[in-house]
Amino acid sequence: MRTIAALVRRWPIAVIGGFALANVVVFAVAINRGNRAGGSTVVPTPNPDAPVVVMGLYGRTTDTFFLAGGRYRATWSAWGETPTDPPCTHSMELAAVDPSVLADNPVELAKSVQVPSTGTTAVLDVDNVNPGDYYLHVTSACAWQFELRPTP
DSSP states (O other): OHHHHHHHHHHHHHHHHHHHHHHHHHHHHHHHHHTOTTOOOOOOOOOTTSOEEEEEESOEEOOOEEEOSEEEEEEEEEEOSSTTSOOEEEEEEEEESSGGGOTTSSEEEEEEEEEOTTOEEEEEEEEEEOSEEEEEEEEESSEEEEEEEEEO
């Protein structure tokens, strides 16, 4: 009689434990289905018409990005952190990882521009870009954004 009474008192613990174990098994199976060995991985195809957009605060060298070649329109903007800040200095270069890819390597997009705290924007055309990997080198005391878009 005592064992039946003990089982009756412990059945909620057994049910909760069984439910937790079932959840772990279902979760493990779901994760495992996404990581099957030999399955195909879809690699995104680069879109040559997609713009390159990079933002930052102060200076840095960006990660590399691939350009398909041709003519591009570069638009950069820079601004101070607050409207009461004094002007900040901003410089930006487009450089090829392989220097032989770009004739004028690096291309100066901005050189020691005094940017008012309210901001400024410049638009430049970059011609004769060969296919390859590129990066931006930014020396700045400003917040900034850069966009590079292919043009016909």
